[in-house]
Amino acid sequence: MSDLANKMENMNLGEDSKGASSYVPPHMRGKRGGNRAPSSFQSGGDGDGASYFGGRGGSRDNRGSSFFSGGGRGGSRGFGGRSEGRGSIRGVGRWVNGKHVPSDKDEQLELQLFGTPEDPGFQSSGINFDHYDDIPVEASGNDVPEPITEFTSPPLDQLLLDNIIKARFTKPTPVQKYSVPIIAARRDLMACAQTGSGKTGGFLFPVLSESFANGPAPVPEQASNFYIKKAFPTAVVLAPTRELATQIFDEAKKFTYRSWVRPCVVYGGADIGSQIKELNRGCDLLVATPGRLSDLLERGRISLCNIKYLVLDEADRMLDMGFEPQIRHIVEGCDMPSVDERQTLMFSATFPMDIQHLARDFLKDYVFLSVGRVGSTSENITQHVLYVEDMDKKSALLDLLAASDDGLTLIFVETKRMADALTDFLIMQNLRATAIHGDRSQSERERALAAFRSGKASLLVATAVAARGLDIPNVTHVINYDLPNDIDDYVHRIGRTGRAGNTGVATAFLNRGNKNVVKEMVDLLTEAKQEVPEFLKQLARESSGSRGGARGGGFSSRGNSTRDYRRVGGGAPSYGGSSRGGSSMGGGRGGSSWGSSWGNSGSSWGNTGSTGNSSASNSWW
Numbered sequence: 001m002s003d004l005a006n007k008m009e010n011m012n013l014g015e016d017s018k019g020a021s022s023y024v025p026p027h028m029r030g031k032r033g034g035n036r037a038p039s040s041f042q043s044g045g046d047g048d049g050a051s052y053f054g055g056r057g058g059s060r061d062n063r064g065s066s067f068f069s070g071g072g073r074g075g076s077r078g079f080g081g082r083s084e085g086r087g088s089i090r091g092v093g094r095w096v097n098g099k100h101v102p103s104d105k106d107e108q109l110e111l112q113l114f115g116t117p118e119d120p121g122f123q124s125s126g127i128n129f130d131h132y133d134d135i136p137v138e139a140s141g142n143d144v145p146e147p148i149t150e151f152t153s154p155p156l157d158q159l160l161l162d163n164i165i166k167a168r169f170t171k172p173t174p175v176q177k178y179s180v181p182i183i184a185a186r187r188d189l190m191a192c193a194q195t196g197s198g199k200t201g202g203f204l205f206p207v208l209s210e211s212f213a214n215g216p217a218p219v220p221e222q223a224s225n226f227y228i229k230k231a232f233p234t235a236v237v238l239a240p241t242r243e244l245a246t247q248i249f250d251e252a253k254k255f256t257y258r259s260w261v262r263p264c265v266v267y268g269g270a271d272i273g274s275q276i277k278e279l280n281r282g283c284d285l286l287v288a289t290p291g292r293l294s295d296l297l298e299r300g301r302i303s304l305c306n307i308k309y310l311v312l313d314e315a316d317r318m319l320d321m322g323f324e325p326q327i328r329h330i331v332e333g334c335d336m337p338s339v340d341e342r343q344t345l346m347f348s349a350t351f352p353m354d355i356q357h358l359a360r361d362f363l364k365d366y367v368f369l370s371v372g373r374v375g376s377t378s379e380n381i382t383q384h385v386l387y388v389e390d391m392d393k394k395s396a397l398l399d400l401l402a403a404s405d406d407g408l409t410l411i412f413v414e415t416k417r418m419a420d421a422l423t424d425f426l427i428m429q430n431l432r433a434t435a436i437h438g439d440r441s442q443s444e445r446e447r448a449l450a451a452f453r454s455g456k457a458s459l460l461v462a463t464a465v466a467a468r469g470l471d472i473p474n475v476t477h478v479i480n481y482d483l484p485n486d487i488d489d490y491v492h493r494i495g496r497t498g499r500a501g502n503t504g505v506a507t508a509f510l511n512r513g514n515k516n517v518v519k520e521m522v523d524l525l526t527e528a529k530q531e532v533p534e535f536l537k538q539l540a541r542e543s544s545g546s547r548g549g550a551r552g553g554g555f556s557s558r559g560n561s562t563r564d565y566r567r568v569g570g571g572a573p574s575y576g577g578s579s580r581g582g583s584s585m586g587g588g589r590g591g592s593s594w595g596s597s598w599g600n601s602g603s604s605w606g607n608t609g610s611t612g613n614s615s616a617s618n619s620w621w
């Protein structure tokens with residue numbers, strides 16, 4: 001158990017004498033009836049809100065307002081996906097007469113990309129990295145290729161291997177072991193693996209290795225004209241948020257170092273003119289958010305006719321949050337090669353049944369890979385659940401923070417307004433807090449993330465915009481100040497800690513208002529071998545008779561999966577594929593309840609359940 005976990009145990013934040021985990025605010029401690037929650041769950045007490053602003057948390061240093069501090073390649077004629085003639089761009093190689101010509105080494109650039117082993121700004125694998133090998137893996141589909149066990153060349157391209165070594169990755173994570181040969185065998189893939197277990201490398205390594213070896217596709221004649229330059233990427237990676245797109249782009253820069261593949265990133269909320277300029281300098285691997293990519297396609301700045309690889313990262317999120325029209329436009333409404341002529345790869349830590357069902361249009365005869373049960377949480381994360389009434393949350397938060405270690409703490413709230421209000425409150429307590437949410441401008445969001453990454457701000461208050469994919473070293477604690485309505489969101493949120501084999505702590509404030517997720521919380525905690533507080537079990541029992549949930553029945557009707565929907569039956573097409581390993585995968589929660597309920601998705605894209613998030617209505621976060 002980490003230091004923080006130990007300290008929390010000693011804080012008496014939670015457990016009362018009966019073992020119920022309820023928060024007792026300072027003004028109620030020692031009073032009769034002070035423990036407000038569990039056996040009766042009455043929200044008694046005086047609710048003296050004023051006392052929560054009483055200058056707690058002074059244990060952190062006071063660097064108040066100074067959180068926000070601020071980061072070309074030479075042009076070449078290599079626009080439009082052609083690589084010859086790009087020798088002048090630092091760290092970018094060329095493809096000449098059917099041969100890969102890596103660029104010269106550039107020590108300064110190497111330092112920038114790969115850092116040094118001591119640099120805390122780069123995530124290093126933690127003591128539990130080897131434990132990933134014990135996680136059960138299931139790969140289903142026809143003729144699933146054998147996994148690799150090491151990073152070697154072959155099968156990986158030598159230049160890629162050099163870059164992997166420079167990144168100090170000594171061995172592949174389970175998802176990488178499987179994805180490399182599956183993608184090399186020209187198969188489509190739907191891959192689910194726990195947060196922080198290396199999914200980005202899972203798609204970048206095989207796509208880049210194949211690209212390095214095979215070179216760019218020729219640009220079709222007449223496809224570009226003198227007046228409007230067009231980019232012709234070979235691979236496109238779609239991601240739901242700008243921050244995630246930027247992060248994937250940063251990883252791509254590492255692994256494409258010295259190669260002919262030039263990565264680019266485009267996302268909304270930033271100046272489109274400078275993005276077009278970058279595209280014009282050459283773009284072979286494009287990382288994009290769906291809206292901005294649609295826009296650039298409409299403007300004729302990008303052609304997808306050369307796409308060999310389509311990657312959907314956090315695919316379930318993009319489909320679920322209403323990006324379906326843009327994704328359909330990109331995939332089916334432009335010039336992208338058909339599903340039979342490209343490879344399509346989907347990655348996420350969660351893949352609800354209904355989303356798997358929706359995704360099938362984009363895939364052909366694919367392999368379904370799951371590392372650990374789909375949607376499960378890493379055992380590297382110690383999870384605590386505290387019963388805290390809404391009115392006591394600020395006080396409970398200050399107590400938690402006062403007991404926290406030196407690492408970074410990410411605090412999730414449900415609304416943008418709450419994010420701002422809580423950040424102001426924390427700053428008033430002399431805590432180094434900043435916020436990230438959808439109402440902040442792109443540059444504000446970037447500054448907030450940079451301040452958090454560098455440790456200038458040790459607290460980041462975030463809405464769901466930061467829930468997925470973000471890989472920030474040294475996040476030791478994730479606090480769900482407000483719990484999400486969807487258990488998958490909880491899984492992604494707490495996955496911002498305990499990454500790459502490191503340990504972390506996640507604390508959730510829960511009260512009766514969160515009844516729709518209590519059953520799933522109990523299942524999730526049990527599965528991850530975490531302590532389940534008595535009050536949570538009781539709430540789960542209470543709510544099991546009257547299930548309602550934000551997703552129209554929550555977990556069961558949502559059909560969150562433990563496996564490939566093709567193998568579950570219930571009306572889905574059966575591919576009758578083989579399965580490797582995975583004998584321990586079959587159980588899991590909710591197993592009996594999916595069968596009849598998930599198969600109703602049909603053509604009802606996007607807004608399944610009652611989340612109500614259409615593309616236009618994402619503004620709650």
Ligand SMILES: Nc1ncnc2c1ncn2[C@@H]1O[C@H](COP(=O)(O)OP(=O)(O)OP(=O)(O)O)[C@@H](O)[C@H]1O
Pocket residue numbers: 123124125168169170171172173176193194195196197198199200201348349468469470471495496499500
């Ligand atoms: N083979 C490896 N060896 C060591 N570290 C690795 C390896 N693969 C990835 N990592 C590191 O592990 C961290 C998590 O990887 P990544 O961000 O790809 O996880 P993820 O599975 O995509 O997580 P999420 O579900 O949250 O998006 C990153 O810092 C990455 O650099």
